Amino acid sequence: MRMKHLQRWVACGLVMLFGAVAQTDFPLPTGFIVPVPGAHFSTQARQLPGAPRPYRNGVHQGFDFYNGFVGVPVHYGDPVVAVALGTVIRLDRQHVEMTREQWLALASAQQALPTTSPQALDAFRGRQVWLDHGKGVVSRYAHLSGVADGLSVGDQVTAGTVVGFIGNSGTLDGANGTKLGAHLHFELWLGEHYLGQDLSPEQTLALVAQVFTGPAPEPMPAVAVSAEPEPGLAVQVAAFQEAARAQALADRLRQAGLDSYLYQPAGSSLTRVRIRVSSRSQADEVLARLASEFNLKGLIIQNP
Numbered sequence: 001m002r003m004k005h006l007q008r009w010v011a012c013g014l015v016m017l018f019g020a021v022a023q024t025d026f027p028l029p030t031g032f033i034v035p036v037p038g039a040h041f042s043t044q045a046r047q048l049p050g051a052p053r054p055y056r057n058g059v060h061q062g063f064d065f066y067n068g069f070v071g072v073p074v075h076y077g078d079p080v081v082a083v084a085l086g087t088v089i090r091l092d093r094q095h096v097e098m099t100r101e102q103w104l105a106l107a108s109a110q111q112a113l114p115t116t117s118p119q120a121l122d123a124f125r126g127r128q129v130w131l132d133h134g135k136g137v138v139s140r141y142a143h144l145s146g147v148a149d150g151l152s153v154g155d156q157v158t159a160g161t162v163v164g165f166i167g168n169s170g171t172l173d174g175a176n177g178t179k180l181g182a183h184l185h186f187e188l189w190l191g192e193h194y195l196g197q198d199l200s201p202e203q204t205l206a207l208v209a210q211v212f213t214g215p216a217p218e219p220m221p222a223v224a225v226s227a228e229p230e231p232g233l234a235v236q237v238a239a240f241q242e243a244a245r246a247q248a249l250a251d252r253l254r255q256a257g258l259d260s261y262l263y264q265p266a267g268s269s270l271t272r273v274r275i276r277v278s279s280r281s282q283a284d285e286v287l288a289r290l291a292s293e294f295n296l297k298g299l300i301i302q303n304p
């Protein structure tokens with residue numbers, strides 16, 4: 001199975017590379033733009049197709065765009081755009097979020113199955129927009145917090161049209177009623193197969209480079225260390241003598257969707273790991289998450 005898909009994709013890729021005409025069901029499209037304006041695709045294996053998703057006993061079928069991994073900030077409510085000319089074939093304007101109990105029950109029910117059921121996959125994608133680009137190519141935009149005003153099924157959109165907004169619908173954070181963990185989950189389907197199916201991260205990213213224009217993915221930049229305290233609220237998670245340990249913790253927090261940064265005042269040997277928050281209630285949510293997911297205690301910091 002794995003080789004069959006690989007050969008199909010490699011064959012499609014070669015067709016595009018050499019401009020040859022060949023009998024393939026779904027030649028790779030080209031000239032698509034990245035669905036988060038200004039962003040590049042993440043190079044993190046766990047944010048690419050094929051990554052295991054133990055909570056639902058299955059595999060990731062798309063590309064995640066999280067803050068801290070794609071070259072531009074990604075926050076709840078930010079716009080998501082069409083990757084190419086296409087027709088809206090699905091638009092979940094009336095999406096109703098699962099309760100926490102429903103979410104946990106659905107996830108645990110999947111544990112008894114050989115892999116995640118299509119119905120559960122759909123529920124875990126939350127609020128979605130799907131676009132049909134012709135020739136069997138469909139793009140899916142998931143976990144949205146909202147869909148664009150005035151957009152309807154059947155409408156034609158062009159590359160760059162805002163179709164929805166970044167959110168966390170369909171995730172446990174969304175079921176918990178928070179805005180934490182917001183990211184775009186994006187899938188590109190060619191017929192019955194998703195881009196990256198049965199491929200390694202390197203093979204997937206090579207195909208991404210053929211399909212999408214725009215900035216190439218770069219290796220993860222180190223989390224910047226600021227010497228000045230940032231104004232407003234933050235949650236301080238820990239302080240380390242060794243900067244590398246602070247960096248590693250900041251990376252882990254970012255991977256979980258928390259907006260971490262490093263702060264080291266001039267003259268101090270300690271590198272502090274902090275998380276930006278916009279309100280006292282968001283700070284409380286972050287504290288609860290630090291305790292439950294990371295076994296860490298945080299401290300709320302208010303800077304002028």
Ligand SMILES: [Zn+2]
Pocket residue numbers: 060062063064184185186
């Ligand atoms: Zn995802």
